[in-house]
Amino acid sequence: MAGAVHAIAVGDDGTVYVGGSFGHAGPPEGSGVPLSEATGEPIEPFPVVDGHVAAVVPDGRGGWYISGSFTQVGGVARSGIAHLLAEGSLDLAWSPAVTGGVLACVGGTLYVQSWTFDAKALEFITKLLALDPSGQPTAWQPPPVTGFVSALAVSGNTVYAGGDFTAVGGEPRSQLASFDATTGTLTAWAPQLSAGIYHGTSTVQALALVGDVLYVGGSFDKVDGESRIGLAAFDGSGQLTSWGPPIYSGSVFALAARGSTIYVGGWFEALGSEARSGLAAIDSGGQVLPWGPATDGTVLALAIDGDTIFVGGGFTGIGAVRRSRLAAVGLDGAVSGWAPEPDPGPELVTASGVWQYDNHGVLALAAASGKVFAGGNFEYVGSRSVRRGLAAYDSAGHLTTWAPHVDGEVWALAWSAGRLYVGGDFQAISGTPRANLASVSAAGEVSSWNPGVGGAVHALLATPEALFLGGAFAIVGGRPHLNLAAVGLDGGPPLTADQSGWNPSPNAVVTSLTAEGGTLYVGGYFTGFGSTERLGLAAFDSRLSLAPWGPALGRATPDPADAPGATALVARGGIVYVAGHFDTLAGNASTCVALVDANGQVLDASVADGLYYPWNEVSALTATDDRRVVMVGELAALFWESPWPPGLRSDITGAAFLGAGGLSTAVPVPAYVLDTTRLSFLPRARAVAVAGGKVYVGGVFHWDLPGGGVVDNLAAVDTASGQIADWTPILRP
Template identity: 35%
Template sequence: MCTNAFPRWLQPMQGLLALALALLAGSAIAQSVLPLPAGVRNVAGTVRAILVQADGRVVLGGSFTAVDGIARSNLARLNADGSVDLGWNPGTDGSVMSLAATATTIYVGGWFDHAGGQPRASIAAVDSTSGAVLDWNPGMPSAMGNFVLALATDGATVYAGGAFQAMGGETRANLAAINGTTGTALPWNPSAGGLTSNVNALVVTGGKVIVGGLFEEVGGQSHRLLASIDASTGVVDAWTPMFSDLAFAVRALATDGQVLYVAGDFLALDGESRAGLAAIDLASHQPTAWNPDPIGSISSLAVAGTHVYVGGHFSDGGPYHAGVAELDAADGAVVDWHPSLQGDDVLAIAPDAGNVHLGGTFTRTSGQSTGGYARLDAATAALDASPQLETEASVDAMAVQPDGRIVIGGRFTEVAGIERSNIARLEADGAVDATWNPSADRRVAALALHAGTVYAGGSFWNIAGHARQGLAAIDGNTGEASAWNPSVAGVVYALLVAEGRLYVGGSFSQMQGAHRNFAAFDLASGNVLPWSVDADSFVNAIAATPSRVYIGGSFATFAGQSRSRLAAIDSANGSLTAWSPAPDRPVAALAVAGDTVYAGGHFAQVDALPRAGVAAIDAADGSVRAWNPFARGFVLALSTTDARLYAGGYFSTMADEPWRAVAAFDLGTSALTPWAVELDAHATSLAVSEDDVFVGGPFQHANGLSHAGIVALTLSDDPIFADGCDAAD
């Protein structure tokens, strides 16, 4: 990968020039980044709310960073032809979960602290023409622990539901009515449940506000999951629908004014079998005979004429397809309308004249990479003028093969413009391996290699075309999944291969039928070893020597004994050792060099000694070494060579120097080296090959150059030769 060879006529002066550059730049020497790998994209933005305006323009709310390559932060508007409205860009700094509108104003709810750069805690109003954030501000407390999940308008009143305890300067438990002009709370105050309750959905019809969610009472009366409230007075109706005992929540509501359609987690309603989906006659308050009986979970509903659209994550092996279905409003029969979606739930549905707009966590529609929004023809279900929604892309795990190729995992849908879903392999020159494509349906958070096999861990449910929850073994040549299926019920965050074993850590309630957050597998047989090594909370990092395995995470006990976030076991039999340094906060990364264990994480102290973000610990007795670079922030990744320790994370200073995201230390002197790279976000993963250092994370640029999610740097401190060339080239 030699692209910037130093001019031969200047080679005699290279040392002086390098010194001059170092003096000009201060102590840090920014490494020249290698041209490949070219970066990753994540066309997987989530849409949670859709609002179709009278002029055909469509407002999208959710969790995304760009629409068709145009920066948009969680809120965007599309023109009637599907293009991005370039003049409308309020944006929020957190997720948008609900939308409602009047003729001139769009109301936005979610979980954010700012809208359009203005302080707005989880609820805001936007001018429907210009996109400017209005002065309207109900003044809910900080978004921390407070969010708005549902909005509806009725004349000059805005109704809000969610999880909050105050709104418009007044105490309001999860449900409020707000003056649509002033932002003050109206006297209407039925109160839905308490601190552990929330309102997920609401509709206004016939002078009533009907609310659904997770609550046991409304207005001080027993009303479980569903209630009807007078829209003017706030008086709760006596109607009390009875759900099955195991019912958890109502998640979506829709109505045509005569019938109320209800979706959620329930098996029966008023003594009638209704699996997650029911219809209630609003005049009699009795369930109708309408009973589609889907298998799965429904997250969204919409009514359009004689049809009801349902979205979620469901399948009965027959008429329900890809998370969305069209049902006959009269008898519940499935209509022959079958969109082709790939991914997860459909969270929002908005029919209009001739189209059906879908939002959710899916990533592909009709074979095209769309992210979580699709506009479909209402008659044929064909994809019609849908943009691509992007969200943060990141390379969160890397493993370098002996032949120089590197396997990467994380959250992405493309690598260098080539479709790759959350896992890919790069050739030694940084190009994408064109033939190796296991494809995972969710994030790959950890990777390990052994004898031609790639072990992948994460939050996925399917990988390489097979059902594999959280952990899989993939053939390093073909990309096919092996038959090995350890049945993880949860998420894998850490993997390590050492001494013929695979060590697995994460947050999983079960593995092969036993409760554990840590496990060891024999690589020869594939069986889990019968060690009593469970942690009581997450395991985020694993490192090893020939005789010990070191484990880091957020646990307080390990193998039944007190171990604060760090522990070590004997690698021969899994017995817990006495090694017990005690960081005060979670450990995110571990590395071993010689007789030292390096730990990175969110901690400020280890064994009551100040050690911010990173620490060196004696591998034998657990004593904390004197080395203390003091990271202002936290360290998420560590990697070593024979001579250096590389640290990556979310920090702004290191060893009293302004140093962002990535740093390198000399293992001999423990000093911070001049080696550096300027990233526009933090680093989450590191890997070292014979010549290069690979850095992964949610960044978009390295040293001012476009390198989204991954960048390769050379090991040299010399910025002139950082492209890997030498004087003989």
């Protein structure tokens, strides 16, 4: 799942519906994928690259050489460099004893680089190599480069290198150098690039050849003392030409040529006096051409096949059209419908209903014979798996075609009478205006039911009579209703006590709802209902009148931003399981979770030592058919030291899933440890549901499994054994 799962609901036929802040669903395709130029879909089969792909070049035979920060390709160990065959398989015989980046493939010879760090000189040293088709180094071994090489181009018997370096084999070279293609000898060609008022440092990021003219792009202000800002060109004799419209603000990261036209990609707002954002085209005389659809982010890669320019980078829009990271543009500047939408996976977040992508993008592109190979730091690609905020899996764990989409986040789901009720922070679903609450059929159709909620919905509870909703809102159905309300399932107005005025108005957000025996239990971060104090917990009787039940939640810290709250409730057999963010309940020490009876008396409580927010929050609860309770959340450890049986008995360091005894004895459940080595975000299991002997768990997590393998963001656990079930759709090596 490419992003967070906040809610799970199971339909009558076993379909598992998930909601959250994701953009793709299904198994990850990996970070290097061949795509059809016609459809934008992955061309199967292809091996999944586990890591990120920074460079790709065609092998000239329908396959690709790739490099980057990856350790496996198709489950086979590869140290950052691999060869993919034309039929879509990994070349098992090709495994050179080098690590580094691929730069170019010319006439069957692959040029690569590897890096070492000279600790004594405090410098990085780059070694350039040439490999034959079998992966063996040839005799071509030029002198070492002091610094980094970013781009390479071959013309006749000359190999050009550009990057961020100061010397080659001890000879001064400023970001550009060339070598004899046969012997590897450094040539005398030594242009001097320098920084100035527009660029703080000088680097070369891209090279392109048209005939014997070498075009150079990067970040620099002068070449051989002459003003060349970001772009320059050298003729066949190595002399600087007059070509190069200045880029006063920004840098060039990619160059591609078609005929006599040079296409430029990068981060800039203008070329000379011509406004261009991220993309531009320049003729051989240096004239900026009209072509240049504006991007809202950086362009990092370009590839051309026929009359199509493929554009990759970190943008979310191009030419006023939504295109996430990858797009196709015609020679007339029109953005085509080709939209693979590479997605970074778990680090996808939303801000104000807009998907944001931080430090992710398409880093490398190559195109040939109707195929585009896209590489980068993403995990999902292809429109078939696009699911924005909502997705559904069948009982076997396969992604279904059910695909209504929201323009924000989904926080709550409830299934009732053949319909899925969707709550969250959004303004439309499948293009139909719906403010934060909607109803969708099993066929994916948005119903006419439209209560209209003025604020986010965080909790839903469907009963035969009504749909109860909690959240952070002020209006429901055009009427004032603060944070808690009930609406008719048939689309009627908000329900009231005796149908004449139920509006309890808790003074802060409601995050959890449950019911049993005609009593509605409410949890959240509120401190009262009108003048009646209720600290995080409250109950309403069958007439929806505020009941006496309401054991107080507390936190030891006086920080108002660290207020106590009940994020999850389950009522079963006369016991209310309370979970969330607190360390006292009704005056009893209790970390994260406790059991309370219908009179508000604490029956059992957990106590943890040395745990600090946010690593001690239970986010969701559910009950199994055998009267066990399952809880998920941010659990670094949970020590249950209560003298009151029965209850939980668990001591699971690093657990993201654990079982509870409830009214029966405790049942051991394996600990699925959060793999923090893969994460740059806060991991948490956020949603849980039970059906058909399985517990479905969703959130933002990687689980390292005891027997090997990794589970991402969505999993199913067998209720009898506690083991990961076969249903789990995102299980990878």
